[in-house]
Amino acid sequence: MPKPPAASPSAPRRQPDPLGTATRRAALRLLDAVLRRGEPLESALGHATRALPGGPDRGLAHAIAAETLRRLPDLDTLIDSATRQRLPDDAKARSALRIALAQVLGLGTPPHAAIATVLPLVDGGPRKLVHGVFGTLMRQGVTLPEVARLPDSAAARWEMHWGMEMVEAAEAAIAAPPPVDLSLRDAAETAVWAERLEGTSFAPGHVRLGQDHAPIPDLPGFREGAWWVQDIAASLPARLIGRGEGALLDLCAAPGGKTLQLAAAGWRVTAVDQSESRLARLSENLDRTGLSAEVVRADLLDWAPPAPADVVLLDAPCSATGIFRRHPDVLYRVRPAVIAEMAELQGKLLARAADWVKPGGTLVYATCSLEPAEGERRLAAFLDSRTDFALVAPAPDVLPVGVAADPRGWLRTGPAMLADRGRMDGFFIAQLSRPLSPGESAR
Numbered sequence: 001m002p003k004p005p006a007a008s009p010s011a012p013r014r015q016p017d018p019l020g021t022a023t024r025r026a027a028l029r030l031l032d033a034v035l036r037r038g039e040p041l042e043s044a045l046g047h048a049t050r051a052l053p054g055g056p057d058r059g060l061a062h063a064i065a066a067e068t069l070r071r072l073p074d075l076d077t078l079i080d081s082a083t084r085q086r087l088p089d090d091a092k093a094r095s096a097l098r099i100a101l102a103q104v105l106g107l108g109t110p111p112h113a114a115i116a117t118v119l120p121l122v123d124g125g126p127r128k129l130v131h132g133v134f135g136t137l138m139r140q141g142v143t144l145p146e147v148a149r150l151p152d153s154a155a156a157r158w159e160m161h162w163g164m165e166m167v168e169a170a171e172a173a174i175a176a177p178p179p180v181d182l183s184l185r186d187a188a189e190t191a192v193w194a195e196r197l198e199g200t201s202f203a204p205g206h207v208r209l210g211q212d213h214a215p216i217p218d219l220p221g222f223r224e225g226a227w228w229v230q231d232i233a234a235s236l237p238a239r240l241i242g243r244g245e246g247a248l249l250d251l252c253a254a255p256g257g258k259t260l261q262l263a264a265a266g267w268r269v270t271a272v273d274q275s276e277s278r279l280a281r282l283s284e285n286l287d288r289t290g291l292s293a294e295v296v297r298a299d300l301l302d303w304a305p306p307a308p309a310d311v312v313l314l315d316a317p318c319s320a321t322g323i324f325r326r327h328p329d330v331l332y333r334v335r336p337a338v339i340a341e342m343a344e345l346q347g348k349l350l351a352r353a354a355d356w357v358k359p360g361g362t363l364v365y366a367t368c369s370l371e372p373a374e375g376e377r378r379l380a381a382f383l384d385s386r387t388d389f390a391l392v393a394p395a396p397d398v399l400p401v402g403v404a405a406d407p408r409g410w411l412r413t414g415p416a417m418l419a420d421r422g423r424m425d426g427f428f429i430a431q432l433s434r435p436l437s438p439g440e441s442a443r
């Protein structure tokens with residue numbers, strides 16, 4: 001049997017990768033999943049970070065990938081300013097530089113730590129180039145612009161739908177980490193919690209935390225379930241519904257922010273969703289807050305309730321472009337085909353949900369999308385097909401200060417709202433009544 005060649009004493013021994021390299025490798029995998037395969041960042045997490053030992057490393061890989069996506073066009077401008085020949089968009093050297101720069105310029109990682117943990121990702125490849133470009137930019141003392149750039153496709157689409165003002169608001173919104181909003185179990189205690197949590201309130205039952213708050217589980221009130229995290233825009237569908245004691249179907253309910261609000265407002269809630277993992281979070285949220293709801297796991301395309309309800313809320317699955325500040329991957333992976341596919345699903349779900357509203361009852365349709373196809377146009381198509389429903393404009397006193405309904409009767413929120421107080425997510429919300437026809441009774 002031939003002997004294996006003896007190791008040459010002069011051959012360089014491979015140094016072990018610096019601590020933290022595996023986390024950067026996972027961040028690179030996450031970027032690749034979003035940019036090349038069009039996967040949602042959250043769904044890619046499990047697979048991309050499975051080799052990491054624990055929560056903090058996974059959290060860091062997620063934070064690096066999210067920060068890179070948040071500022072991608074600006075990071076690319078910096079990289080292009082320091083390379084003689086433009087690196088292809090999918091070059092590994094570009095990805096490694098994006099990750100290194102996002103850490104230094106966005107997350108405050110020391111430059112030596114950022115580059116040392118990123119260079120092994122291009123071992124056997126353009127290591128020198130990555131090192132050189134990074135060094136040049138660090139010597140120049142580059143920073144990220146105060147107003148971020150959006151990727152061209154999202155900017156062009158939103159300019160076409162909403163105008164340049166909205167694009168500028170979105171650019172300002174994504175430049176800063178979004179604030180954290182809380183919804184309170186007991187709206188009567190708003191002032192107490194705003195003071196204890198050192199936050200500000202824009203509406204009863206709402207507190208916006210300041211920038212430098214402690215980790216969420218360490219804040220007063222978390223353990224005893226006095227509040228849950230929910231952007232103020234996401235709290236609006238339940239605010240429109242208000243208090244009540246009847247039967248309410250919360251469709252597409254998980255992880256349950258709206259279920260909690262509605263249960264706290266007195267409704268007998270049945271929360272339906274098809275996702276087991278998201279329903280597990282909903283049940284945990286109910287346990288933590290001591291609120292109750294019937295939880296049903298089902299595909300709404302083939303499930304039906306045993307009886308119609310007084311109120312039906314459909315918080316439909318959507319492109320999620322309205323929550324681009326928290327999920328910047330949507331800016332890259334949501335294309336017209338995705339929007340069209342979601343709009344078709346929303347049409348089917350809405351048609352079914354409408355049939356489950358009692359005569360005299362209420363239907364609320366919501367999406368966290370900034371695409372008219374999933375909001376205004378979906379509503380118009382519904383009203384064309386269902387003349388037994390009528391749009392009900394929100395009463396101004398249920399809306400937070402600074403949030404106004406569209407004069408046509410629906411609610412359209414976005415990054416331009418609350419501009420001087422941290423802004424808000426993009427939602428479309430329509431409240432519809434199903435009036436009683438002559439001879440029909442509400443029971």
Ligand SMILES: C[S@@+](CC[C@H](N)C(=O)[O-])C[C@H]1O[C@@H](n2cnc3c(N)ncnc32)[C@H](O)[C@@H]1O
Binds near residue numbers: 300318
């Ligand atoms: C916008 S999220 C809901 C957020 C939730 N209402 C809240 O406030 O926390 C949309 C939900 O729709 C669910 N979903 C999507 N398609 C569904 C279907 N065919 N049947 C049931 N649930 C579905 C998803 O699992 C997801 O949890």
